[in-house]
Amino acid sequence: MKKITLVAMFSLAAAFSVSTQASERIGDFTLIDNTGKSHQLSKYAYNKALVIISQATGCTTNQENIARYKQLRTNWDHRGVSFVMLNSDASDDRAGIRAEEAVWQYDFPILDDETQLVAESLGVSYAGQVIVVDPVRMNVIYRGPLPAQPANAPLGQVLTAIVADGADSREMETVTVAEEAAVESCALPFPARDANMADVPDYETVIAPILIERCVGCHVEGGIGPFAMNSHMMIQGWSPMIREVIMTARMPPMQIDPTVREWVNSGNISVEERQKLIHWITAGSPRD
Template sequence: MMRIFNALALLISLGITSLHANAAPERVGDFNLIDQEGSAHQLSKYAYQKAVVFISLANSCSLNQKDFTEYKILKTKLEPLGVSVVMLNASSKDDVNSVRRLHDTFNIELPVLLDDTQLVAESLKISKAGEIVVIDPKRMFVLYRGPLDTPPRGGGRVPGTTYIVDAVQAAQSDTRNVDTVVVDFEAPADCQLEFPARQLHAQNVPDYETEVAPILIERCTGCHIDGGIGPFAMNSHQMIQGWSPMIREVLLTKRMPPAQVDPSIRHFNNARNMPDEEVQTLVHWIDAGAPRE
């Protein structure tokens, strides 16, 4: 408790708006994203690491551009402690080609995971570029969400912050009392992310019969049918609703439909990639409780 009060006093002195510490840490489901070079990054496969630091990136974000050197320093500092540092681009305005160009221009060095559906950023509650999220990949806890740490200023009169290092330490410790620390901060307008699909689906939850079922028929029931090779048949709303947490997970980890690859890399010709809009429709429908109507 003491630490939080101290931190609060400090934050007020730094002009940071607020800090919350929850009673229990936020959990995150597994996911799998491809980076700008086509390599896959599945969160659960980082379980050999103590923590994974995600830096939210948008090509337009001036805060990112100011901090690219800081990100490299962070990586140099944390990697020896068994921490992976990666970037996450969830901007609805960027694509793989523009991310690759930015990566070259700024010599970014860190892999940039492409969250084309924005579903990972949504589940991590990221709202802007420049935001940092620290995850414990063994326990699948979010330990920190907020800005980059600041060094001491004014000749040491204003102390620096150590949120990221603290979160990494929390990931290393076996204590049960870990918590999600959230620090709000201001970011320039060019760093704010828009989530058009989430907004649309919050206003109009996808309709089971006219929007959800046609996607399942097109993409899944070739195998998930009575007598098919899939382990369950998607033959009723009740069945699909019952399986919906698993369906969400296989979509976010890109396990289903099988044999997905990055279409811009084209390892296989028979890739069964689903358009982003379809994945968003299914996942937002599931998040809304997979309603019948």
Template sequence: MRFALITVVVTTLLLAASPRASAADFGLIDQHGQFHHLYRYRNVETVAVLTFSYQDAESLVAARQFANACDQAEPSQLACLLLNASDSADEIRNQAESPGNLPVLIDGSQTVAGTLGFTRLGELVTLDPASVDFKDAAITGFEAPEQGTAIDFHFLAALDERGISYQDDIAPLLQRRCAYCHIENGLAPWAMNRHIMVMGWSPMMREVLITRRMPPGQIDNAVGNWQQTHELSDAEMAMLIAWIDRGAPNDGSEDPLLVPPAPMEDWPLGEPDLIVDVPEQQIPATGNVDFLVEKVALDLTEDRWLRAISYKVGDRSVLHSLLVYAVEESVTEADPDALISGDNAQYISVYVPGEHSDQFGDDTGFLLSADRDLAFKLRYLTSGRETVDRSQIGLYFHDEAPARQLRTIMLEKPELNIPANTANHIETLRSEPLTQDARLESYSPHAHSRGKSMNLTATYPDGRQESLINVANFNYNWQLDYRTASEKLLPAGTVLTAETVYDNSSSNPFNADPDQTLDASYSDQSEMFVHFVRISESLRGAARTP
């Protein structure tokens, strides 16, 4: 057994006049694409973070000494992280190894370094993950350099030089990145419709930005080329955090957020060829509403090629997500799990707040056979008032058969056994080899509250492997569909491997009962392993070499 060489002395810190006055919670991705959230380390007594740069010899030596000292500690007592706010993300990822193989957190916006009060390389802070705050702790065997190289906070220097304008910088950024959900009577808990609202909520904004809980759906941007990732750029993050830290001021007499957005069209793609009513749902004022599954008859007289779907939401303040499946008319399963299983249903599309239409490629269509009905998987959040949701979807058809057929590879495990009190339970599933060349169109992973991360890997016929997407910080509140931003071809013979990591421990802030062993079910009281991979294939079956 290794014995801890860490001596921890915890004191009450008087931080009111310190730059470290705020709580220290944060979230960052590391050089391997793994997401680290301080709060999820709360089963460890102390988290130690050291700043360093690969370009700074003194801090690199300190990082190696730090890693050696950390290696002697019991894992339950100490977790060690390196923070790099100086080198580019590519420089960090391209290093063959890190000091002591410790996680190197990539702080491209330098906002976590600022939040933790770092000013120099080789500087150490110790944190209490349970309270997500600072603590005094000494690590035996390590002593930080007395005077390390000053960190070049280049974003802050540039912002100090040019200033930050609420009128010209902040309000447009919020309108572009946030206000599509934070609207009156929307799903978000408050509306970004005036400066005073933003200023009042700015401490909470800072917290959810630093921990990467907002904007939703962020992925590892080093993997693949995807639309709808919602993430702020490093420059945008630095500017928004700096503006909040300076008191969220308004520099003008006008308030751009007071200008109401243009009224949303019922059908932004034009009048649908077919409008389908989603069964209305009575939503209570409070409490938890479990996932609902409904089936609706289509009564098509012939096969049709679907080219797009639009969503007309009845009550945007409660509808969290809506998944659409094509299911055979003959399927009358009373069991909701069976109704939307891969054996009975084909996934078509998903609605989440901020998205109103799902258009396939101009040359691509989904074959909606005449013997198919639709099934919906619905999730609602309560809003403090009773309401009835009456949503509709609009279907748009091609006039003739397109060149390519859209189909979904549904990588699903109908049976799961996720042990209780387990922080990193991994499940994987491989597809059958592709029978012809295909174009990757979109990826939508699904899990419930224990889902922690998701990824999809392609193994090509020559044995080469490529990571296609890494949802490193999965949040079950956002069942998103990631669409490719550039053409990605998958040759015939490619095998796709989906992975979900589950956190069924008390360190998971979304886990209501870590003592429960979990099986698979559509209910949010259980778990699910589903990865929807939409591809398109030539209807002529002609192979193309990528």
């Protein structure tokens, strides 16, 4: 890993540390935005880059930068770059996100990452952070603040590189610009991840009951699901696919946005259940 420290170049007297490493691949995901519209990362593949602005209700960094976010979009959206905001604050809900939008008029789709699992996969650690993803190759290529002069700073360099003809993010690096301190109102705690990583959900008493409740009705010998979840080995082997279908909301089938209407027997799997399942898979789908 190369490490360069750029001091006081971008704003005030803040010191930024820029590091690069082989580009990080992420999985596909689907989230619903503040208007109820669904967004899937892979469906942005008609464009060359997706800029994801981490947002939280009450985050002053977001509120102060609205004009600059819009300027960034004006500069890049005709060059193959899409823009969304991502709300991964565990203490925000859809109503709160809509209320914030009504006051501040961000005018970007605000994706509701209620499980925080997308933020975790993108490496988001505070609101106001900007992430650039190649939606074709699914690589993160920039993670850092919105620089004062985006054109010359690492963010602008990364966008210039990815929109170039023939650009391939597999040959690029992930540029991470670490700030010394995030603003207090933009801090993003990850309580579920911290708890589940410190004490990995138990297969027998936590994970198996979730699968039995949500999946095994179909994923059983002779069931309509293509494989039976009938042993730890089977579930461990299918774990990468299980992660993908949970992150893209494909399974359980027939999910209905619970903020629109609550249905009995709808396929919804709770926030906590999804977190437990994904964190267990991240820990290697252990038996005990």
